[in-house]
Amino acid sequence: xxxxxxxxxxxxxxxxxxxxxxxxxxxxxxxxxxxxxxxxxxxxxxxxxxxxxxxxxxxxxxxxxxxxxxxxxxxxxxxxxxxxxxxxxxxxxxxxxxxxxxxxxxxxxxxxxxxxxxxxxxxxxxxxxxxxxxxxxxxxxxxxxxxxxxxxxxxxxxxxxxxxxxxxxxxxxxxxxxxxxxxxxxxxxxxxxxxxxxxxxxxxxxxxxxxxxxxxxxxxxxxxxxxxxxxxxxxxxxx
Amino acid sequence: xxxxxxxxxxxxxxxxxxxxxxxxxxxxxxxxxxxxxxxxxxxxxxxxxxxxxxxxxxxxxxxxxxxxxxxxxxxxxxxxxxxxxxxxxxxxxxxxxxxxxxxxxxxxxxxxxxxxxxxxxxxxxxxxxxxxxxxxxxxxxxxxxxxxxxxxxxxxxxxxxxxxxxxxxxxxxxxxxxxxxxxxxxxxxxxxxxxxxxxxxxxxxxxxxxxxxxxxxxxxxxxxxxxxxxxxxxxxxxxxxxxxxxxxxxxxxxxxxxxxxxxxxxxxxxxxxxxxxxxxxxxxxxxxxxxxxxxxxxxxxxxxxxxxxxxxxxxxxxxxxxxxxxxxxxxxxxxxxxxxxxxxxxxxxxxxxxxxxxxxxxxxxx
Numbered sequence: 001x002x003x004x005x006x007x008x009x010x011x012x013x014x015x016x017x018x019x020x021x022x023x024x025x026x027x028x029x030x031x032x033x034x035x036x037x038x039x040x041x042x043x044x045x046x047x048x049x050x051x052x053x054x055x056x057x058x059x060x061x062x063x064x065x066x067x068x069x070x071x072x073x074x075x076x077x078x079x080x081x082x083x084x085x086x087x088x089x090x091x092x093x094x095x096x097x098x099x100x101x102x103x104x105x106x107x108x109x110x111x112x113x114x115x116x117x118x119x120x121x122x123x124x125x126x127x128x129x130x131x132x133x134x135x136x137x138x139x140x141x142x143x144x145x146x147x148x149x150x151x152x153x154x155x156x157x158x159x160x161x162x163x164x165x166x167x168x169x170x171x172x173x174x175x176x177x178x179x180x181x182x183x184x185x186x187x188x189x190x191x192x193x194x195x196x197x198x199x200x201x202x203x204x205x206x207x208x209x210x211x212x213x214x215x216x217x218x219x220x221x222x223x224x225x226x227x228x229x230x231x232x233x234x235x236x237x238x239x
Numbered sequence: 240x241x242x243x244x245x246x247x248x249x250x251x252x253x254x255x256x257x258x259x260x261x262x263x264x265x266x267x268x269x270x271x272x273x274x275x276x277x278x279x280x281x282x283x284x285x286x287x288x289x290x291x292x293x294x295x296x297x298x299x300x301x302x303x304x305x306x307x308x309x310x311x312x313x314x315x316x317x318x319x320x321x322x323x324x325x326x327x328x329x330x331x332x333x334x335x336x337x338x339x340x341x342x343x344x345x346x347x348x349x350x351x352x353x354x355x356x357x358x359x360x361x362x363x364x365x366x367x368x369x370x371x372x373x374x375x376x377x378x379x380x381x382x383x384x385x386x387x388x389x390x391x392x393x394x395x396x397x398x399x400x401x402x403x404x405x406x407x408x409x410x411x412x413x414x415x416x417x418x419x420x421x422x423x424x425x426x427x428x429x430x431x432x433x434x435x436x437x438x439x440x441x442x443x444x445x446x447x448x449x450x451x452x453x454x455x456x457x458x459x460x461x462x463x464x465x466x467x468x469x470x471x472x473x474x475x476x477x478x479x480x481x482x483x484x485x486x487x488x489x490x491x492x493x494x495x496x497x498x499x500x501x502x503x504x505x506x507x508x509x510x511x512x513x514x515x516x517x518x519x520x521x522x523x524x525x526x527x528x529x530x531x532x533x534x535x536x537x538x539x540x541x542x543x544x545x546x547x548x549x550x551x552x553x554x555x556x557x558x559x560x561x562x563x564x565x566x567x568x569x570x571x572x573x574x575x576x577x578x579x580x581x582x583x584x585x586x587x588x589x590x591x592x593x594x595x596x597x598x599x600x601x602x603x604x605x
Contacts, residue, residue, distance in 0.1 A: 053466075053467065054466075055463060055466050055467070074471070074473075075466045075467070075469075076466065076469045076470055076471045076472075079467070079468065079469035080469060084467065084468075085467040086467070087461075087463050087464055087467055091461045091463050091464035091467065092461070092464065093456070093457055093460035093461055093464060094460055094461070095456075095460055096456070096460065104453065104457055104468055105468050107450070107453070107454070107457075107468050107469055107470060108468070108469040149464075152468065153467070153468075156468060156469060
């Protein structure tokens with residue numbers, strides 16, 4: 001692990017008009033880490049992720065990526081620096097085929113050979129996706145769409161992958177498959193910030209985690225620590 | 240061009256090469272065929288070409304980028320009035336056409352950006368309302384800017400606009416070939432407009448398969464996801480508005496020169512709706528579709544006008560329904576049946592052969 005964290009939030013605030021959804025949070029991601037952000041509905045998890053990706057403006061605080069402030073950087077330029085978001089609810093291009101969707105992920109890249117190589121890599125990681133390359137993406141099942149969305153983000157060759165509730169609306173078996181994919185992505189050295197409602201699964205998978213409540217981070221620790229924490233168990237694991 | 244040929248029933252799929260030739264012959268020979276029915280039909284054909292240009296331009300915005308624009312005719316107005324201001328006795332200016340037409344296009348593009356900037360965050364219905372308002376604002380300005388200083392000459396409009404003069408050759412005058420043959424200016428205008436249409440088609444086809452075209456397709460499907468894959472959605476949307484407007488501006492300039500007269504009533508909301516209807520009717524997002532849609536919906540009311548009266552007289556002995564009433568009725572019926580039977584238009588986009596921006600395989604990379 002290098003000295004400067006890959007991503008650092010310092011007292012970050014995000015507001016929708018007069019309503020502050022994220023009320024000053026601080027967190028850190030080191031290179032290669034898999035960190036999750038868990039919490040109930042409306043805690044501000046998605047808002048935080050969108051602020052990091054640049055699709056929402058910040059209202060205050062600092063957002064450091066590789067040690068540099070990126071608060072003012074527009075979303076499309078953040079992607080070019082290796083910061084990719086898989087939006088909530090998949091957000092795939094429903095009228096394009098699976099292959100077209102994946103290739104759109106490489107929209108900002110110029111190295112054709114690299115793109116082809118990455119495409120192959122994604123295929124080995126997501127065999128289900130490879131079977132359906134010529135299918136229109138809107139006709140895929142929810143789980144397959146999620147895989148396409150992750151694959152598309154990977155084609156931008158990200159250093160930091162922001163995943164927004166990849167388990168949303170999926171059957172438990174499918175969720176497990178998605179998490180296997182996430183694990184293999186992490187194994188390739190991609191740093192991942194995962195937002196999840198499925199706290200149990202997220203904590204099991206992550207090295208570290210933050211718990212968010214009404215716009216603030218209330219707890220932080222390793223996945224195992226938080227899993228054992230009685231407060232977390234009571235609030236999120238139904239015990 | 241290819242898509243249009245392929246869309247010709249029966250022949251298109253069996254013999255594409257022959258279909259292409261049929262298409263070329265049709266495009267070149269159209270005014271001659273129209274002449275058989277009378278000179279007014281050649282005039283209608285000229286207008287049809289202008290509508291084709293408008294439909295191509297609006298299709299960029301609505302069909303490619305997915306931004307519903309109900310005030311598109313405003314750009315047509317900007318182009319037409321620019322031409323009228325700079326090439327008519329109104330301001331005593333008679334600038335040459337090759338300067339005025341591009342200026343009209345530039346002003347229309349600027350108007351497109353002016354409309355685009357405040358509406359960047361709007362989508363769907365909300366965007367439609369604002370663009371509708373924009374179209375009306377432009378028309379009302381044209382209508383009322385004759386006071387306190389007379390700029391637009393108000394509802395009377397501006398007349399005696401200079402005709403098109405290409406390299407010193409006034410195409411509003413009949414062309415004499417030898418002593419015997421004269422070519423009516425309506426024909427000359429047709430070929431000038433046809434050339435513009437062909438250029439537009441080539442340009443838009445190239446655009447559709449470019450990075451810009453793919454960015455628009457992405458924004459149309461999911462704007463957040465488009466942002467997430469690194470598309471500068473703000474600039475791409477502004478580009479869609481301004482490029483679409485450019486087509487409107489050029490068509491407007493040609494319209495002013497052709498007609499020799501512009502007035503605000505040519506640029507009503509109904510005209511915006513008419514162009515949108517052409518796109519929806521023909522097949523939104525598909526170049527061949529919108530061309531066919533524009534041609535069909537320009538011709539339909541005219542055919543009706545010529546057919547409805549004699550038919551009614553023959554059947555009932557007198558005219559029961561005014562053709563103008565029938566026109567709206569039949570147009571609405573046509574739209575309803577279209578939406579029921581072919582909701583994606585006459586020649587739908589997204590069928591394999593008509594989705595050039597989504598080419599699969601190696602070519603998709605660049």
